[in-house]
Amino acid sequence: xxxxxxxxxxxxxxxxxxxxxxxxxxxxxxxxxxxxxxxxxxxxxxxxxxxxxxxxxxxxxxxxxxxxxxxxxxxxxxxxxxxxxxxxxxxxxxxxxxxxxxxxxxxxxxxxxxxxxxxxxxxxxxxxxxxxxxxxxxxxxxxxxxxxxxxxxxxxxxxxxxxxxxxxxxxxxxxxxxxxxxxxxxxxxxxxxxxxxxxxxxxxxxxxxxxxxxxxxxxxxxxxxxxxxxxxxxxxxxxxxxxxxxxxxxxxxxxxxxxxxxxxxxxxxxxxxxxxxxxxxxxxxxxxxxxxxxxxxxxxxxxxxxxxxxxxxxxxxxxxxxxxxxxxxxxxxxxxxxxxxxxxxxxxxxxxxxxxxxxxxxxxxxxxxxxxxxxxxxxxxxxxxxxxxxxxxxxxxxxxxxxxxxxxxxxxxxxxxxxxxxxxxxxxxxxxxxxxxxxxxxxxxxxxxxxxxxxxxxxxxxxxxxxxxxxxxxxxxxxxxxxxxxxxxxxxxxxxxxxxxxxxxxx
Amino acid sequence: xxxxxxxxxxxxxxxxxxxxxxxxxxxxxxxxxxxxxxxxxxxxxxxxxxxxxxxxxxxxxxxxxxxxxxxxxxxxxxxxxxxxxxxxxxxxxxxxxxxxxxxxxxxxxxxxxxxxxxxxxxxxxxxxxxxxxxxxxxxxxxxxxxxxxxxxxxxxxxxxxxxxxxxxxxxxxxxxxxxxxxxxxxxxxxxxxxxxxxxxxxxxxxxxxxxxxxxxxxxxxxxxxxxxxxxxxxxxxxxxxxxxxxxxxxxxxxxxxxxxxxxxxxxxxxxxxxxxxxxxxxxxxxxxxxxxxxxxxxxxxxxxxxxxxxxxxxxxxxxxxxxxxxxxxxxxxxxxxxxxxxxxxxxxxxxxxxxxxxxxxxxxxxxxxxxxxxxxxxxxxxxxxxxxxxxxxxxxxxxxxxxxxxxxxxxxxxxxxxxxxxxxxxxxxxxxxxxxxxxxxxxxxxxxxxxxxxxxxxxxxxxxxxxxxxxxxxxxxxxxxxxx
Numbered sequence: 001x002x003x004x005x006x007x008x009x010x011x012x013x014x015x016x017x018x019x020x021x022x023x024x025x026x027x028x029x030x031x032x033x034x035x036x037x038x039x040x041x042x043x044x045x046x047x048x049x050x051x052x053x054x055x056x057x058x059x060x061x062x063x064x065x066x067x068x069x070x071x072x073x074x075x076x077x078x079x080x081x082x083x084x085x086x087x088x089x090x091x092x093x094x095x096x097x098x099x100x101x102x103x104x105x106x107x108x109x110x111x112x113x114x115x116x117x118x119x120x121x122x123x124x125x126x127x128x129x130x131x132x133x134x135x136x137x138x139x140x141x142x143x144x145x146x147x148x149x150x151x152x153x154x155x156x157x158x159x160x161x162x163x164x165x166x167x168x169x170x171x172x173x174x175x176x177x178x179x180x181x182x183x184x185x186x187x188x189x190x191x192x193x194x195x196x197x198x199x200x201x202x203x204x205x206x207x208x209x210x211x212x213x214x215x216x217x218x219x220x221x222x223x224x225x226x227x228x229x230x231x232x233x234x235x236x237x238x239x240x241x242x243x244x245x246x247x248x249x250x251x252x253x254x255x256x257x258x259x260x261x262x263x264x265x266x267x268x269x270x271x272x273x274x275x276x277x278x279x280x281x282x283x284x285x286x287x288x289x290x291x292x293x294x295x296x297x298x299x300x301x302x303x304x305x306x307x308x309x310x311x312x313x314x315x316x317x318x319x320x321x322x323x324x325x326x327x328x329x330x331x332x333x334x335x336x337x338x339x340x341x342x343x344x345x346x347x348x349x350x351x352x353x354x355x356x357x358x359x360x361x362x363x364x365x366x367x368x369x370x371x372x373x374x375x376x377x378x379x380x381x382x383x384x385x386x387x388x389x390x391x392x393x394x395x396x397x398x399x400x401x402x403x404x405x406x407x408x409x410x411x412x413x414x415x416x417x418x419x420x421x422x423x424x425x426x427x428x429x430x431x432x433x434x435x436x437x438x439x440x441x442x443x444x445x446x447x448x449x450x451x452x453x454x455x456x457x458x459x460x461x462x463x464x465x466x467x468x469x470x471x472x473x474x475x476x477x478x479x480x481x482x483x484x485x486x487x488x489x490x491x492x493x494x495x496x497x498x499x500x501x502x503x504x505x506x507x
Numbered sequence: 508x509x510x511x512x513x514x515x516x517x518x519x520x521x522x523x524x525x526x527x528x529x530x531x532x533x534x535x536x537x538x539x540x541x542x543x544x545x546x547x548x549x550x551x552x553x554x555x556x557x558x559x560x561x562x563x564x565x566x567x568x569x570x571x572x573x574x575x576x577x578x579x580x581x582x583x584x585x586x587x588x589x590x591x592x593x594x595x596x597x598x599x600x601x602x603x604x605x606x607x608x609x610x611x612x613x614x615x616x617x618x619x620x621x622x623x624x625x626x627x628x629x630x631x632x633x634x635x636x637x638x639x640x641x642x643x644x645x646x647x648x649x650x651x652x653x654x655x656x657x658x659x660x661x662x663x664x665x666x667x668x669x670x671x672x673x674x675x676x677x678x679x680x681x682x683x684x685x686x687x688x689x690x691x692x693x694x695x696x697x698x699x700x701x702x703x704x705x706x707x708x709x710x711x712x713x714x715x716x717x718x719x720x721x722x723x724x725x726x727x728x729x730x731x732x733x734x735x736x737x738x739x740x741x742x743x744x745x746x747x748x749x750x751x752x753x754x755x756x757x758x759x760x761x762x763x764x765x766x767x768x769x770x771x772x773x774x775x776x777x778x779x780x781x782x783x784x785x786x787x788x789x790x791x792x793x794x795x796x797x798x799x800x801x802x803x804x805x806x807x808x809x810x811x812x813x814x815x816x817x818x819x820x821x822x823x824x825x826x827x828x829x830x831x832x833x834x835x836x837x838x839x840x841x842x843x844x845x846x847x848x849x850x851x852x853x854x855x856x857x858x859x860x861x862x863x864x865x866x867x868x869x870x871x872x873x874x875x876x877x878x879x880x881x882x883x884x885x886x887x888x889x890x891x892x893x894x895x896x897x898x899x900x901x902x903x904x905x906x907x908x909x910x911x912x913x914x915x916x917x918x919x920x921x922x923x924x925x926x927x928x929x930x931x932x933x934x935x936x937x938x939x940x941x942x943x944x945x946x947x948x949x950x951x952x953x954x955x956x957x958x959x960x961x962x963x964x965x966x967x968x969x970x971x972x973x974x975x976x977x978x979x980x981x982x983x984x985x986x987x988x989x990x991x
Contacts, residue, residue, distance in 0.1 A: 015717070030880070032882075073975070075976050076896075076901065076974075076975070076976060077836070077904075077905075077975065077976060077979070078828075078832045078979055080901070080904065082973075146896065149894050149895050150894075150895065153894065157941065160938065160941040161941070163941045166940070168941055168942065171938065172938060175930070175934055176931075179927065179930045183923055183926055183927065184923075186904075186907070187919060187923060188909060190904060190907040190908050191907075193908065194911040195911075241623070483668070
């Protein structure tokens, strides 16, 4: 096995990150030209690309673990360089997206059966994942910005996919928010580059050597960057697009909330704070506290609004607003334990949220259930889906041994370590209570209330409660979320990996 | 073959084509695209020669400099010739099918090749009088081509275009008359050496700038452009927006940075930049409000030319390496716009042919039935907004960079506002590709129409966005002093 991997890494060479980006990009381009009726060809291409990408990521992971350096450089203009580079943080995000992409592809194939414009959908779907892994593997801010914009372009058609007036309006709103954000990020990056030179990501940051007279400019740039990234990360008050974007098909929502867009924003904030500014230098500048306050406010605000949503996907959307800010909160608290909590939540939130969206999609596709008030007794009709949903929801609340508990535990410890327990702890407690308040009634309805008639039953229960391609993805991701929590202390768990990253961020 | 011959061939090939197409009308289309293909080949050759052997200077007919026609090819000129030849080639391949079974067909090709001749001759002209001649040739052939639109609106626009063009040339002619009276020569290098900072020099500079600003439709002298560019046949619109206004811009660059260098103060540069900024805002806003696709594209050209002029005030204060980078970025922006805008007009032509109109609100079905054409519009849109990867993205990057380096942050605001407006007008269009209107019957579009548009759009985005690094080394090949 080791020998085979050696041969593989040798053959793929240093350009492996490039192949990983291109594996889905090229297939996406091909899929655009596949006839609408060639269902089998399209499915094969989709799955093949997803599996190949996952395998390549596996090889990359193996190589990085064994200390190999992967770097692809391409000069696009004087003093401007594209750089793909695999470090520990990017591996965390790349692995997450490659894994969840495979699962989501299976789900999407099942979900979109017989609907129109599938070639268009899967083409952009693949481009979207290429943008995400490109963003994860970006080795400097210039590259990051390019993939960040590309991600916006690739997701716009997915949000608009249904073509209804509502969908197009939501897509327009999405675009207005994200392009404005992207432009501000671009301005900030160019500005920073004119002060600090090449903006290669370095663990521990690169700006702390700059003279003191640049500090006020650096604060403004930080603000611009956080606004630019915060739009995608749905920081309040920049979150307006997210609940509206729920009109997109369920697999798109799942991808948007768990891996691609929202996570790209959060990942960007992690990158900027740790690998550009350096968390200790950011603390010196005094920008961490405001960031933490915004994150804390977002956490409570998102949870509170989620409480009042009857539409299931909207409730999940506001829950995302809240949950993603845990990552930002962990980033904004100075100290290794909080860092671990924030970074590991990048993975945990992804696993849990994608499960919830898959389950919500299953309810809608199978029984026509879109609202919480329609969910009475659904647990008996769809036990596996509801079980997955339950695990995801419990994880979101932070009940051990689910993955969400680990994140919150480390955030709490980190707050204690940094001496900010006084304001972080109430936020964590309030948010957990609110999470419980908006998730537990759903679980109660689903498991314990008697069933009414279903609004619109499309798929009859046969061997399984719904179509197999819809059923297994949430079951798998829920199991992963459970395993990530249960075996958090084993090697190669997300937690271990987050600790490895953290150890390198503090100089 | 003699290396300097490449300079002559890029001008004489299309001219020869124009003559042959007039004589053998039945073969006009074939002659047209073959000679454009050969010209494009020679343009590559020319760039290669300049790259390898340095600046090429040529005095036609053996007359000494100052008397005869002199040609001058440095890196910038060669790049512009290549840009023009590639766009002309793309449009020629497209035009074969576009003009099928139309009466204008026979009229189109001679005028079209004459336009290509005029463009290349203008880029390679070595003295100010040559420039005047090529400007007139360009203006006349361009307005005649506009008139091929044959509708009443097209004729009216063409006539106005002709008059405006003549007015611009007249202003230019007055300026060179002044210079000739003062210095006894029209050779660009000789004038640049002898030029004094005196009222006469100022008068000449301002007259030239006014004439060329009119020709390049710089705000507020842009009024003639939207009707002319939106009513012409598609390949003509493409060339007008991509190349003809760019030729006037090229002359402004040459005169500004080389001939009149002692006179160009930062104050004047800022005044130009301010006009550019207004062009960006006004052009983008008008594009956003345009009802028709081709009108949208035309207004977008007004805005894009504004960006080009916004480079001037920053170039005026930067020095050394940073200035060279910025200059290269400006040329890259011009190239990116040329390819993207020609692709957009060609795609618009396809939509117009199959939908019978180009009203943006009603294009939903057609855009869905023609996915490749829509894809071309999306790519061109990326380059017009300045999203990565595209030449315009890099251009804007350096523009922002220079604005921060020199502390002139107000250009940043203009750029942000312009980019947001551009996003809005591009996606107002693309949003219709997702609408629910019943898709019209899938029309059969000739590959020779979609492929050139696609190629140009790819060149503007992935080509220039990721592979333009050589541009800066090409541009490093300049003559010692002025070289017009």
